[in-house]
Amino acid sequence: MHGTGGSDLCYSQGNAIALSPCSSSRRYKHEFADYKGGLSYVNRLRPVTFRWNNTNDLDLGLVAEEVAEIDPLLAVYKDGEIEGVKYRQMTVVLINAVKEQQVQIEELKSANQELKSAVCGLIPSLAVCGKKEK
Numbered sequence: 001m002h003g004t005g006g007s008d009l010c011y012s013q014g015n016a017i018a019l020s021p022c023s024s025s026r027r028y029k030h031e032f033a034d035y036k037g038g039l040s041y042v043n044r045l046r047p048v049t050f051r052w053n054n055t056n057d058l059d060l061g062l063v064a065e066e067v068a069e070i071d072p073l074l075a076v077y078k079d080g081e082i083e084g085v086k087y088r089q090m091t092v093v094l095i096n097a098v099k100e101q102q103v104q105i106e107e108l109k110s111a112n113q114e115l116k117s118a119v120c121g122l123i124p125s126l127a128v129c130g131k132k133e134k
Helices: 039-044 064-070 090-122
Strands: 008-011 017-020 048-051 058-061 075-078 081-085
Touching (some): 039 090, 064 075, 064 081
16 A cells, blocks of 8 residues: 555554554664464464454454464564454465475475376376376
8 A cells, every 4th residue: 555655554663553554665674584484383373263252243363372372473462461463464474384385396296207207117108198297
């Protein structure tokens, strides 16, 4: 929404919620380090359905206390207590998980090609031996 002058609910540096542009520019940040959370974090997350106490409305999401056990950076705190989940930052975890899965896919494709070559050397009449891998 930056290009249109719009604002979102964002967390300030002090974790206060404010209606303001959410900036990702490097000019507002320092001490960069690669974030390591990824597939192992995603595998530990527990999506749940639940009902809100005040309205009894059915909803879905994550339990903030459980998320904080995985990585405290993914939780919102208020007065020293866990208050919520930083759902926007969860995309960083998902990006890493996708990247990890892509490495696994490439490794499996390579192993599959090696196995295919070995099998087709022994049994060239198999249907799989006539097809070219993409």
